[in-house]
Amino acid sequence: MFVMVCLVLVPTYSVRAHVHEALPIPEKKVMKFGKNTLQGLIDDTEAGGTLYLEDRVYRGTFMITKPITIIGQQGTALHSLETVLIISDTEDVTLKNVSIEGKQAMFIEKASRVILEDVHIEQVSGGIYVTESSDLTFERLRVTGEDGHFSEKQHAVAVFKSKHFTANASDIRNVMDGFYLESTYGVTLTNSHVENSRYAMHMMYSDHVRLHDNTLVNNMTGFMVMVAEDIMIERNRVLENHSLNSLGVYAYDLRHVVFRDNELAENMTAMDIQQVKNMRVFNNIFTANGTALQVERSPSLVVEHNEFAGNILTSRTDAEGFTLTSNVYDDYDGRDYDGDGIGDTTYAAANAFGQWMVRKPVYQYFMGSPSVVVLDMMESAEQATGVVDTSPRIATTERHLQFDMKTGQLLISASLIGALWIARRKLG
Incomplete structure (x- = not known):
């Protein structure tokens, strides 16, 4: 018995070559700010301290190079025409309750124990770029890309040469790849929704990967997992x-x-x-x-x-x-x-007819015809191939x-x- 479904059938394809998708490393341009600006507030907060942000827009590119907790509130936003936030060569950084808008949302390098909670990234060319880092936890990350074809966009989250990365309850839409991970170890992606992108979750050269309780809808491919164990x-x-x-x-x-x-x-x-x-x-x-x-x-x-x-x-x-x-x-x-x-x-x-139908979609119009029924009966009786x-x-x-x-x-x-x-x- 064949059931017609709402699909336009074309021959499927196989990815034969896998090329490193090197992303442009964001420029780390940091301007000098006064003490009343966000960079000034970050600089004045002692290592390991907590900085509470106001309900306002902070403009510029900001750098974090020490342990710190930054907590925003409803209406707290970081905007820049370049990379918005750079976390570099540090540990124990937490960012909560902020929205980010800019050319590149965030760049994280050589950092450990970084926590993002309730961060909303909207209408940016690039999302979060991570390299050579460990023990990263993203909770309730939201990324909304611009309209247009995914080939003109970048990944929501790209992680390279890192280990122990966890993302939970993410909501990602209209990007190139929801998650792109390469050369990683210890990845856990859970309870997330990725929609209208190229690959929802794309990873290669990665080991010890756990993907559960996610919903991947209307992408070119849901899970793309290659060269992994x-x-x-x-x-x-x-x-x-x-x-x-x-x-x-x-x-x-x-x-x-x-x-x-x-x-x-x-x-x-x-x-x-x-x-x-x-x-x-x-x-x-x-x-x-x-x-x-x-x-x-x-x-x-x-x-x-x-x-x-x-x-x-x-x-x-x-x-x-x-x-x-x-x-x-x-x-x-x-x-x-x-x-x-x-x-x-x-x-x-x-069966033979099913194989032909996948290669030649027009054959679907012959489903249920006497000749196809006879062919299926012959194959069922043979049961040898x-x-x-x-x-x-x-x-x-x-x-x-x-x-x-x-x-x-x-x-x-x-x-x-x-x-x-x-x-x-x-x-x-």
């Missing part, structure tokens, strides 16, 4: 990445990965997995995607105890294949005569798909076309 991705929602060549998750050259309890819905391709070793995908829900799984050169991949519903194609893979076992499929038509919850016949996850699940689970409850307006419009259009076709036959 010890990865845990759980309880995330990756939704509506359905523009041309979009992916819900792209995993390349990874080691020791757990991907569980996630929801992937209405993506062009839910997961594109290449050259991974020791990866387990389980307890996830794949709904209304074009292709649920696209896998290359990953024979140690195990996909088990997931639920697949309303996807045009369950899987595509190369000759090396992967292990598919004990999943629930909405188009499985086998029976469970012994009542053990396992189907008595195998499930073919990839492609990826098969030898122990498909029988669904115990019926899943009701939550279609959005775009999918609803498609279904209504299909119904109208069907009604017109029936009427024409009767009149003919």
Whole structure:
């Protein structure tokens, strides 16, 4: 059984080369200020002290080179035509309750134990740039980029050559990448929302990564994780990445990965997995995607105890294949005569027509035609080629798909076309 979803299908792509995306290092221009300016107030605050800011706009570029806590209030803002805030060669810096607007919001280098809480960055070319730092904690960070194509923007948060970075409850929209991390260790990104960007969470050459309870909506790609080890991705929602060549998750050259309890819905391709070793995908829900799984050169991949519903194609893979076992499929038509919850016949996850349809989107108009039905029956009877699940689970409850307006419009259009076709036959 095929279910049409509101996706424009084009051949998916694979990222073959990964180039360091060097960002321009912000210029550290710091003007001299009097004691009544913010820089003067920072300079006059003793190391380890607390500076309380007023409900006003502070203009200029400001530098922090000592332990300090800076607390704003509603209406406290920092504005600059260059880099707004530089934290350099120091430790124990906390910034709370401020909004930032400028060419570059913040530059952090050679710093440790930096805390940002309730910081709002709005309408800036660049967000937060971090290098050679450790023990950074961002809580309730909000970044709102300018309108326009993501290729003309920079990342909301870019972290290089750093360790122990945590971001929780971030809200990021309209940027190039929500989080770009390179050469990092000990990354935790949780409870965050990233929308309308290129890659919501993009990382490479990073180890010991934890990504959980995030919502990634309407990006080119949700998770882009490459050349990394010890990865845990759980309880995330990756939704509506359905523009041309979009992916819900792209995993390349990874080691020791757990991907569980996630929801992937209405993506062009839910997961594109290449050259991974020791990866387990389980307890996830794949709904209304074009292709649920696209896998290359990953024979140690195990996909088990997931639920697949309303996807045009369950899987595509190369000759090396992967292990598919004990999943629930909405188009499985086998029976469970012994009542053990396992189907008595195998499930073919990839079929010839589905492969052709992904490569040639126009083939979708032949779904349900007599020739396609016969082809599917022949492949089901053969059950000797492609990826098969030898122990498909029988669904115990019926899943009701939550279609959005775009999918609803498609279904209504299909119904109208069907009604017109029936009427024409009767009149003919």
